[in-house]
Amino acid sequence: MKTLITFRTKMGKSAESAKIIASILREKYTLEVEVVDLKENEKDIDLDTYQVVIIGSGIRMGKWYRRARKFLQKNDFSGKKTFVYVCSMGIIDAQEKNKQREYQQKRKQYLQDVLEKNPTVKPLSTVVFGGRKKPKKEQKRENWKPEPVEKWAEEIGKKIKEEEIKS
Template identity: 30%
Template structure:
């Protein structure tokens, strides 16, 4: 089996997830190409059996490069197994999971794919109180900080909401679909 993993990221969170998916698929004897969507604009996907497309979410949106990939390859994707994943703040809280699933995965699939994906993954994000990022990032961090305080967790520590066991188990399932 040959798989393409193509991802978009703004702060590096999706990169770690894409790398882990790649590692697990390789352990399952899948031949994997791992691509940052921004670095490869023209891709011939006809040799792949499985295409995993993923992105971080910013203001409700996938990255431009991953959206362009979905649009450009709409027909070719309809002939292969497609998997979508996102990393987003909505995945960190039970109360926002359903909304994240609908907005960032189900709607993206409906609007951009001809056939349904064989799987979707909604994965958590990383809270880093010391991250050197812009103003909006700081504002978002401030609201996460408040939520952590409410939950009695230490807001001065980094919190990685990516559940690696879940990500690995989800990936292993892809090879049996």
């Protein structure tokens, strides 16, 4: 199945995640994968050529990056197998500090609320990865790790292969 991975990032973690996902889907699951940075190619994407669409965005000040939101809003994902990820330092900090209420609230805000506004996106799976942040006059901090990305890419690969068998 032809697969598209789109992302928008500022600090680079959504891009790193996209590269890892693409690599695993290509190498282990022999899928044809195209990776698109929405900063550069927002307008030229024809979804008709893809059966699978993976959408990623960093989070800044509690929101998806604008171009990733616009990509969701302007496209019809009906009939596509979709997967959605976000990269956020804050939500993983909450999870690691065992602040479940804060974690659940942010997960709802970053995923469920965004997807409810875009009803043609019906993801088979959603996930939140860590992120990176550079506050003014401070060194960069990050809590992104490649292992959760690799694990999710494996899950995606298995789901896509299962869908191919059903077809």
